[in-house]
Amino acid sequence: MQKQTMHVGFIGLGIMGQAMSRNLHQAGYPVTVWNRTASRMEEATVWGAKVASSPEELAAVSDVVITMVGDTPDVRAVVEGPKGVLAGAKEGMILVDMSTISPDATRKLAERVMEKGVRMLDAPVSGGDVGAKEGTLSIMVGGEEEVLRDVMPLFEVMGKNIVHCGPIGAGQTVKACNQIMCGLNLLGMVEALAFAKKAGVDLETMIQVTTQGAAGSWALSNLAPRVIQGDLDPGFSVRFQQKDLRIVLEEADRVRLPLLGTAQVHQLLRSVQAYGKDEDGTQALITILEQLGNVKISEKD
CATH class of the missing domain: 1.10.1040.10 (N-(1-d-carboxylethyl)-l-norvaline Dehydrogenase; domain 2)
Known part of the structure; x- marks a missing residue:
C-alpha cells in the first residue's frame, strides 16, 4: 500500500490518540476518526480529520484501522460490538490495536478477527503524551512480520523505536x-x-x-x-x-x-x-x- 492510497481509520482520541492521529494526517495519510465522546472528534476536524458515525462506518472506508482505547472491554466493544469494526471491515483490512490490554484477551480477539479475513497486530506504545506529540513513541509489535511491513510507514510516523516482539500477544x-x-x-x-x-x-x-x-x-x-x-x-x-x-x-x-x-x-x-x-x-x-x-x-x- 502506498501512502497516498492507504486510508487510516483511528478509534480513540484521548491524550495519546489525538496526537498520534494528527501526526498521521500531517504526514499525508487520509485519516477518518471515531471517538465515544463526540467533542474529541470535533477537535480532530480542526486539523483535518474526517469523522465517522460509528466504528463500522470508519472500517468501511479504511485500509488500516488503529484502536487506541482504554481497556480490554473497550477494544472488544469497538471491534466486535454492534456497528463495530468487524461489521464494516473488508477482507484484507489490517486492524492494529495500540491500546494496552490483556495479552491473553489479545490472542483470543485475534482468532475471531482473522476468521473474518482481517489481519491484526497488537502494537502497544510507551512514551507518554510527549512521545505521542513528537512522534517518538516506542512501539512493541506482536503479529506476522508481513503485516508489520505493510504498516511500518504508519508506525514510523508515530514512533522511533519500533520492535517486532513475536507472535500476536507478544507486544502486549x-x-x-x-x-x-x-x-x-x-x-x-x-x-x-x-x-x-x-x-x-x-x-x-x-x-x-x-x-x-x-x-x-x-x-x-x-x-x-x-x-x-x-x-x-x-x-x-x-x-x-x-x-x-x-x-x-x-x-x-x-x-x-x-x-x-x-x-x-x-x-x-x-x-x-x-x-x-x-x-x-x-x-x-x-x-x-x-x-x-x-x-x-x-x-x-
Missing part, C-alpha cells in the same frame, strides 16, 4: 514488562525525592546528579522536575497506570508468578485514588509519600 506482554518497570521506577523516584527533602539536600541538585548515573530513568528525568514544581497534570494518569498494573497482576496470576514490587506500587496508587486523584498524573504518588513521611516536596500551593 512486552508492554506489561514495560509497565512493571515504569511502576517500580516511579516508586524509586518519589522515595528518593522524599528522602532527599527530609535530609535537607537540594532536590534539583539531586536530580541533576542521579539522572546521569546508574539510577537514571524516564521517571526521574521527566516526572521528578514536575513533582518539584507541584505539577500533577497527567501525561499518563493514575487511572490508566492502575489499569495496566491490574493487567500485569492478572497475567502474573495466570502464570503463577509473584510480583511483590508491582503489587506494592498498585496498592500505593490505590491510596492515591482514594484521595480522588484518579485523573492526576502518575507522579501524584508523591502525595502518599508526603503523608507517610510527613514531608512536603513542593513549596507550591
Whole structure:
C-alpha cells in the first residue's frame, strides 16, 4: 500500500490518540476518526480529520484501522460490538490495536478477527503524551512480520523505536514488562525525592546528579522536575497506570508468578485514588509519600 492510497481509520482520541492521529494526517495519510465522546472528534476536524458515525462506518472506508482505547472491554466493544469494526471491515483490512490490554484477551480477539479475513497486530506504545506529540513513541509489535511491513510507514510516523516482539500477544506482554518497570521506577523516584527533602539536600541538585548515573530513568528525568514544581497534570494518569498494573497482576496470576514490587506500587496508587486523584498524573504518588513521611516536596500551593 502506498501512502497516498492507504486510508487510516483511528478509534480513540484521548491524550495519546489525538496526537498520534494528527501526526498521521500531517504526514499525508487520509485519516477518518471515531471517538465515544463526540467533542474529541470535533477537535480532530480542526486539523483535518474526517469523522465517522460509528466504528463500522470508519472500517468501511479504511485500509488500516488503529484502536487506541482504554481497556480490554473497550477494544472488544469497538471491534466486535454492534456497528463495530468487524461489521464494516473488508477482507484484507489490517486492524492494529495500540491500546494496552490483556495479552491473553489479545490472542483470543485475534482468532475471531482473522476468521473474518482481517489481519491484526497488537502494537502497544510507551512514551507518554510527549512521545505521542513528537512522534517518538516506542512501539512493541506482536503479529506476522508481513503485516508489520505493510504498516511500518504508519508506525514510523508515530514512533522511533519500533520492535517486532513475536507472535500476536507478544507486544502486549512486552508492554506489561514495560509497565512493571515504569511502576517500580516511579516508586524509586518519589522515595528518593522524599528522602532527599527530609535530609535537607537540594532536590534539583539531586536530580541533576542521579539522572546521569546508574539510577537514571524516564521517571526521574521527566516526572521528578514536575513533582518539584507541584505539577500533577497527567501525561499518563493514575487511572490508566492502575489499569495496566491490574493487567500485569492478572497475567502474573495466570502464570503463577509473584510480583511483590508491582503489587506494592498498585496498592500505593490505590491510596492515591482514594484521595480522588484518579485523573492526576502518575507522579501524584508523591502525595502518599508526603503523608507517610510527613514531608512536603513542593513549596507550591
